[in-house]
Amino acid sequence: MEPLSFGVVTELALFGVLALVMIVAAGAFSKKLGVAAPLILIVIGVGISFIPGAPTDVPHNVILFGLLPPILYSAAINVPVVDFRRNFSSISALSVALVFVTAGITGFILYAIFPDLSLAAGIAIGAVISPTDAVAATALGKRLGLPPRLVTILEGESLVNDATALVLLRSAVAATAATVAFWDVVGDFAFAVAVAIAIGLVVGWVTVRVRARLSDPVLDTAISFAVPFIAFIPAEYVHASGVLAVVVAGLYSGHHGSKHFSAQARIAERLNWRTLQFVLENGVFLLMGIQISALIGSVHADELSADQAVYLGFAMTGVVLAIRFLFIGPLLLVLRRQEARAERSQGRWADVLGRIRGRVEGDEKLTQRERTRKRLDRGEKALKRRQADIDQLKGEGFGWRGGVILGWSGMRGVVTLAAAQSLPSDVPYRPQLVLIAFTVAVTTLLLQGGTLPWLIRLTGIRGTDRAADRRELASLLDELGEAGIEVLENPKIELPDGEVVDPQVIERVRSDTLLSAESAWERAEHGAGIDGLKHSPQRQYRALRRQVLAAEREALLEARSAGTYPSRILIRAQAMLDLEETRLEQIDNPSGS
Secondary structure, three states: OOOOOHHHHHHHHHHHHHHHHHHHHHHHHHHHHOOOHHHHHHHHHHHHHOOOOOOOOOOHHHHHHHHHHHHHHHHHOOOOHHHHHHOHHHHHHHHHHHHHHHHHHHHHHHHHHOOOOOHHHHHHHHHHOOOOOOHHHHHHHHHHOOOHHHHHHHHHHHHHHHHHHHHHHHHHHHHHHOOOOHHHHHHHHHHHHHHHHHHHHHHHHHHHHHHHOOOOHHHHHHHHHHHHHHHHHHHHHOOOOHHHHHHHHHHHHHHHHHHHOOHHHHHHHHHHHHHHHHHHHHHHHHHHHHOHHHHHHOOOOOOOOHHHHHHHHHHHHHHHHHHHHHHHHHHHHHHHHHHHHHHHHHHHHHHHHHHHHHHHHHOHHHHHOHHHHHHHHHHHHHHHHHHHHHHHHHHOOOOHHHHHHHHHOOOOOHHHHHHHHOOOOOOOOHHHHHHHHHHHHHHHHHHHHHHHHHHHHHHOOOOOOHHHHHHHHHHHHHHHHHHHHHHHOOOOOEOOOOOEOOHHHHHHHHHHHHHHHHHHHHHHHHOOOOOOOOOOHHHHHHHHHHHHHHHHHHHHHHHHHHOOOOHHHHHHHHHHHHHHHHHHHHHHOOOOO
């Protein structure tokens, strides 16, 4: 391999700098225009692609193996596991069943259109255009106020359906080269999913424990940058789904980071990963637009012209849209029946548990058994969590308006283009098929993404009630404050080193502990150096305040486990605790050592 010349390196560096400037500019102007930055960058990229000398050939492996893992990981660590679990049935239906249905129908249509195309190759292309990329949808949805449940479903679908589509693509490509039975494909899919989940959980568990031992948030964040590849590489090596392994590792790390990582580490990770996610996601959309001229130039008109391939791409866009809407209608009915069935089942289980509690309390021998009491407590805790799930789903339910937005938010993205370019070179009509996939991706992004804000306003769908959110945050802070105040109720309260605390310091900590909740209630109602002295009141205050924060954090984790508050409220409360804990840490340890 010949080394790159200085001129080539300079051109690449210049292009990288210009790309970063364009990404930042698009992000800034998108807020004023009300259009998602990825849509602007695609248009810019298309314009760049026709500039003579512009780099238009981007290897698909760079996107699938280099950029996709960190993009998915950064999204996964910010998805609340509680919300993912509550909406698991809808997420799994959209990310697995819908992908199979879409791939099968579109693959058969393409098989019928192209005479030399096998059914397996047609399904491979169907798998390519099946997965959605909800980056633009969720970016607009959060800014325009979509219901949190709808955003969670879109995010969860886009995280998992990439894995489904890529595994299906691999199986379909294998079927083009040899005779593969249906059950072989099913077995390959089951193996890829099961092994990927196992690898993701192991990587998540190990890396969380390792990162918890690092006291320096810089080192912790640096390790986190390697986690997606630590999960992706071994999964791909054993022919499992590396994408799914990354998602599982990200969900595990994001969920358990609240308990195991320091406040400084969490703040640093959020900021650094948000920055990296912004650059990578938007950079990938810019790359999509840049490749348009190369794709058009690769089409041979004697087989099928570029214009005809684009027209077919428009037609397939209509097909995938129709399939999605036809799938979502029955899905909403099924979900509604499941919620009603769960509510009836909850009442029956509550009656059964109540009778068991009565029997236990009426039998002195059973009452004295520690194992019996623990089992009963676990059962009541699970029943309470289940009731919280039902209440949250009912409170965040959406009808036909949500179904319309969910159907229109099925934009295709960069995975579609990169996966299409991974097709074997001996597949008939390969350049035309890649151009068709590109047309589907760009059309859905520009058409659906560009009109989504208008459709949200037209349907009148409502997101979160900000006044209600302020009241819930104030209520949660009340609960956390009560847990913290219990630390101060001890008549013989001491610091960890046995030092007796000055009563004035106790009252000061008590006042500051109540201040956050009081300020939150006020907003809800109205809408709006190291101390050198070892025993100084300031040092006592900080040490005691740390104990209070630790109690409040335990209460927060308990509230998250019980599921009694929406995830967005829990995240805001955790951010407040992290900021306070970080402030105290900077006072006591300004060097960060």
